[in-house]
Amino acid sequence: MRTEKGFGRASSPSGASTGVHEALELRDGGARYGGKGVLFAVKNVNSLISKRISGMDVSGQAEIDRALCELDGTSNKSRLGANATTAVSLAVAQCAASERGCGLHSILGKGKIPAPMLNVLNGGKHAGNGVAIQEFIIYPLNFNSFSEALCAGSEIYHTLRALISKKYGSAATGLGDEGGFAPPCKKTEDALDLIEASISEAGYQKKVKIGIDAAASSFFSSGKYTVDGKKLDAKGLTDKYISLAKSYPIVSMEDPFHEEAFEDFAILRKKLARRVQIVGDDLTVTNVSRIKKAISVNSMSSLLLKVNQIGTLTESLQAASLCQRAGLGVVVSHRSGETEDTAIADIAVGIGCGQIKSGAPCRGERTAKYNRLLLIESELGPRSFAGASGLVL
Ligand code: PGA
Numbered sequence: 001m002r003t004e005k006g007f008g009r010a011s012s013p014s015g016a017s018t019g020v021h022e023a024l025e026l027r028d029g030g031a032r033y034g035g036k037g038v039l040f041a042v043k044n045v046n047s048l049i050s051k052r053i054s055g056m057d058v059s060g061q062a063e064i065d066r067a068l069c070e071l072d073g074t075s076n077k078s079r080l081g082a083n084a085t086t087a088v089s090l091a092v093a094q095c096a097a098s099e100r101g102c103g104l105h106s107i108l109g110k111g112k113i114p115a116p117m118l119n120v121l122n123g124g125k126h127a128g129n130g131v132a133i134q135e136f137i138i139y140p141l142n143f144n145s146f147s148e149a150l151c152a153g154s155e156i157y158h159t160l161r162a163l164i165s166k167k168y169g170s171a172a173t174g175l176g177d178e179g180g181f182a183p184p185c186k187k188t189e190d191a192l193d194l195i196e197a198s199i200s201e202a203g204y205q206k207k208v209k210i211g212i213d214a215a216a217s218s219f220f221s222s223g224k225y226t227v228d229g230k231k232l233d234a235k236g237l238t239d240k241y242i243s244l245a246k247s248y249p250i251v252s253m254e255d256p257f258h259e260e261a262f263e264d265f266a267i268l269r270k271k272l273a274r275r276v277q278i279v280g281d282d283l284t285v286t287n288v289s290r291i292k293k294a295i296s297v298n299s300m301s302s303l304l305l306k307v308n309q310i311g312t313l314t315e316s317l318q319a320a321s322l323c324q325r326a327g328l329g330v331v332v333s334h335r336s337g338e339t340e341d342t343a344i345a346d347i348a349v350g351i352g353c354g355q356i357k358s359g360a361p362c363r364g365e366r367t368a369k370y371n372r373l374l375l376i377e378s379e380l381g382p383r384s385f386a387g388a389s390g391l392v393l
């Protein structure tokens with residue numbers, strides 16, 4: 001996107017474990033790129049969208065996003081494609097920042113650097129290892145700066161690699177979709193033991209906590225959850241989470257149940273109150289009406305925010321502020337199918353939510369976000385690091 005004084009470029013990511021209520025990612029179908037091409041979405045950007053928003057003022061993000069929603073006219077962006085609208089909406093924001101000669105984060109607000117949640121061991125749809133839980137996250141939050149937190153995360157990640165190599169052989173150190181290792185652990189506890197050992201071996205026992213993203217819809221079928229070779233109902237899975245929270249320093253659990261299980265989320269949240277943050281991702285899909293339901297049922301303590309789940313920046317910011325006004329936390333997140341776009345780093349800083357998920361500290365599409373945060377920290381100073389303040393228990 002170009003204006004007289006500005007330039008903005010953005011891209012939209014994709015997910016392997018998408019929630020059924022997410023906005024539609026428009027793909028071409030047919031043989032080209034195995035059906036995953038995006039020529040229709042690109043055409044929508046260059047024809048319909050371009051025609052509608054050309055001449056509008058890029059400092060009016062909300063008006064442009066409203067125009068995108070009206071032009072689309074569906075409840076899930078299925079006419080234009082949320083991949084088309086996300087990229088345009090974020091390009092508008094980048095263009096507005098460029099017109100003002102500053103970074104995107106500074107036109108969005110507060111300027112608080114989030115603590116990184118690094119997904120270092122992958123399972124579920126992000127790996128082929130038979131581990132049900134999708135993400136095992138290290139959460140370095142007791143540090144004085146983002147750069148120290150990231151350094152600890154990276155040291156732990158490499159310690160984990162050595163431990164996996166020792167236990168399963170070096171062939172088991174291949175990576176899953178988000179850059180975490182994907183060893184053939186037999187049980188959830190095996191994965192957590194490895195992570196706990198790598199945190200302590202790296203010398204960060206008190207400063208680094210653990211999180212999980214179960215992405216439980218992916219192992220839910222006919223009323224049962226299949227975990228570690230057992231079929232559990234919601235009560236059985238609740239007991240399992242409670243016992244994991246007793247045995248390990250877990251402070252965050254995302255999508256512990258399937259995407260319609262508002263009540264089961266609420267039960268777990270109550271049982272783990274003040275100990276574990278319960279995060280809604282597939283449950284709420286950055287969608288204000290689903291978030292309102294989750295708030296009314298008390299399902300979650302924090303929202304996972306992904307711009308492409310809803311399709312515009314304005315709607316994402318509305319989702320975040322709805323949660324923040326209700327006393328809930330927000331975790332800004334990447335997708336398993338990422339690009340090198342760094343807008344989510346700026347969004348996390350701008351809304352001051354204090355938490356970001358961007359995968360393991362490796363591979364360009366993940367490190368791009370962490371590197372962007374290092375750069376922002378060099379501008380704003382280490383005092384702007386959120387530390388543990390974003391975590392809502
Ligand atoms: P996805 O996974 O991008 O594959 O949906 C990320 C997540 O579940 O948080």
Ligand code: ZN
Nearest residue numbers: 213215254281
């Ligand atoms: Zn998730």
